[in-house]
Amino acid sequence: MITWSSARDRVIVGRPGAGVDYRRLPVTTELNTQWWRDAVIYQIYPRSFADADGDGLGDLPGITARLDHLVELGVDAVWLSPFYPSPQADAGYDVSDYRDVDPLFGRLADFDALVARAHELGLRVIVDLVPNHTSDEHPWFRAALAAGPGSPERERYVFRDEPNDWPSIFGGSAWTRVDDGQWYLHLFDVKQPDLNWDNPAVRAEIADVLRFWLDRGVDGFRVDVAHGLVKTWEPPSDTVDAPPPAVPNGPEPMWDQDGVHEIYRSWRKILDEYPGERILVAEAWVDPVERMARYVRPDEMHQAFNFAYLLAPWRADPVREVINSSIAACRSVGAPTTWVLSNHDVVRHASRFGYAETNNERVGIGVDDPQPDEALGLRRARAATTLMLALPGVAYLYQGEELGLPEHTTLPDEVRQDPTWVRSGHTVRGRDGCRVPIPWTPGGPSYGFGPGEASWLPQPESWDRYALQKQQGVDGSTYELYRQALRLRREYRLGAGTVEWQPDAGTDVVSLRNGSVLVLANLGTEPVALPAGARVLLASGELDADGRVPADTAVWLL
Structure with a gap:
């Protein structure tokens, strides 16, 4: 048995993988703490957090070995970006097997050990779920190509005889033609074919995936592209009888369609069968915030990232407005607001805020782009985080921001791996700059990321001064600011408070x-x-x- 203890509660659960049926454990008041309403959750990007075996890529054993850092920092939970088997065309968001661990990151036993250790330390574990698309190397998609048009296998994906004009998020068309003449939809990379969520087989498969990881003890799922699962089909633009939009003046037909909410209500019922308040977190880039709040109605998800806050310019009026409107929208459905300033998809806020102008929507910064003011960016980032952690609700932190890490803005273009860089014709730098492995120790190869020199993306020399070891115990360091803020946030119960x-x-x-x-x-x-x-x-x-x-x-x- 594992004793899971934290400042909020003390829970006894079975060891993941030990044959314990989590659905049959008694649900007690002690388990139902609704911890997710005011938690601070730390995002780990596995390939860039800690490398245990020295191959230059972070891994699950590396994460497990560094969990003490998160306890010292004072967070409540971790969110792991994808670690599933994948060709890695989009850093693991192209999943070829939803029920295993990619050998790059370890084995399923390493995942079980990570969850067990996290629970021993009082940390909950949230994993990424990627339900909008699979890899083109997933057995389902290979079967779809082999089976041909009109087959049940092909109906699991979105195939059409003629494409429309929908664009890919990563640049170019969202359609690719296969040998028999049909086209398949990929709202992201060509190697990420979209699933057909009108197909009952798709719904049943992902429901089973949820149970697989819940049975292993995970505490929830961050749902990738939560606003994209359901599409309202549009014929090619030259078709005269094209239907009007599903919602006049509403979302685009591939995003934020009302049908996604039925899916999440069904998932919520599954999670509610398990003890310990397992949660769903929506990555839903929707506007306005009132539509974001629809994802966190009482019978749907628990949290939805507040991207309006992340994108707010560094000016008082817009910041006040987004705080006010976000709290009001979430309160109207009885949900907490979920604040975030950085993640693996956006320029780190220590660099976004480093420009005199207040534009906050940059998609990567390259060596020949205007460079941010590093000191200005860090000063504003520290202030922005201090404000965010004082707000009621949930807060998410992205690995390395507690060190004040800026974007790697001079990353050589030839080492970039984000498909955005290629599909945009080398016009959009993409997200590699915020994904560079973080520094743990000053000096030496890879700044303590791994035991050797290898690092899947090169780290800038300037990161020596940001290393954790240089900031621990140093009054006024960014790391100590975060530690103090998280301690005081809990002591004064700011996450459970109200704004006046x-x-x-x-x-x-x-x-x-x-x-x-x-x-x-x-x-x-x-x-x-x-x-x-x-x-x-x-x-x-x-x-x-x-x-x-x-x-x-x-x-x-x-």
């Missing part, structure tokens, strides 16, 4: 009260005085000589 706006703080200041904590973030250019009698609990940077809050700085006050 402070309207007189100034036009360039975001100021709110959450319980007994007053939050003040200066997004302007001039210093801001503290309220009389206020005591600083946490600050993202030093106050000026007069005790005022400088530009691009956030503080928590009592």
Whole structure:
């Protein structure tokens, strides 16, 4: 048996893989803590977190060996990006087997050991689920090609005799022609054919995949492309009788269709059979936030990433507006808001905020692009995170941001692996810059990422100063700022609190009260005085000589 203990609860569960039927364990009040309403969850990108065997690629044993770091940091759970068998055309988001571990990352036994160790440490484990598409090397797709048009095998995917004009997210057309003349849909890479979610066999298969990992003890699923499973078919654009959009002035026909919600209601019923509040997390790039909130209605998902917040420019008015509208939209369906500033698909916020202009929608930065101001970006990133962690709801952190890591903005183009770089005709740099292996120790080969020099993407020399070992115990370091913020967030129960706006703080200041904590973030250019009698609990940077809050700085006050 494993004793799973944390600051919130103490749970006894069976060892994953030991024949325990999790569906038959008693569901107690102790298990039903609704931990997901105010948790801080840390995203691990497995190939770039820690390399145990020295081949230059991170792996599951490497993650297990570094879980103590997450305990020291103070997070509640980890989310693992894909580790399944895959040709790796899109860094594992092209899955060829949903029920195993790619040998690049280890074995299924290594996954079981990771979950067991995480639970011993009080950490929950969320895994990526990729239900919109498979790899073109998945047995199903190979069977579809072999079986031919009109076959049950081909009906598992989206094949058409004639393509329409839908584009691929990675550039170019979303359609590829096969030898018999039909075309298949791939909203992403050509090696990622979209599944047909109108097919009952597809729904049954993914439901079984959910149970497979739940039975191994996972605590939930982050659902990739959650807004894309259901499509409203559009004939080619030159067809005169093309139907009108399913929702007038609504989402595009391949995104955010109402039919996805029926799917998630069925998945929620499966998760609710298991003890311990297993959760579903939506990656749904939808607008406005009211449509995002539809994914977290009481009988659907538990969390949905707030990308409107991630994309908000560094100006007070837009930040206040997105916080306010997001909280209101999620409250209307009884759900927490899920805040995020960085992940494996976007430029790290320590670099996004490093530009004088406030555009926040960059897709990769290359060596010949305008370079961000590293100091400005880090100062703003620390302030943005300090503000985010004071907000009620859930917060997600992306590996390395606790070190203040910037984007690798001078990554040589010849080493890039993101399919966006190729499919865009080398016009969009893509996401490799935020996926570079993180530094653990200063100096030496690979900065402690692995035991040797190998690193699947080269790390910049500047990362020596960001290494974890250089920041531990150093007052004012980004790592210690994160540790202190997470400790105080829990101590003052900010995740379970409410927002009370402070309207007189100034036009360039975001100021709110959450319980007994007053939050003040200066997004302007001039210093801001503290309220009389206020005591600083946490600050993202030093106050000026007069005790005022400088530009691009956030503080928590009592």
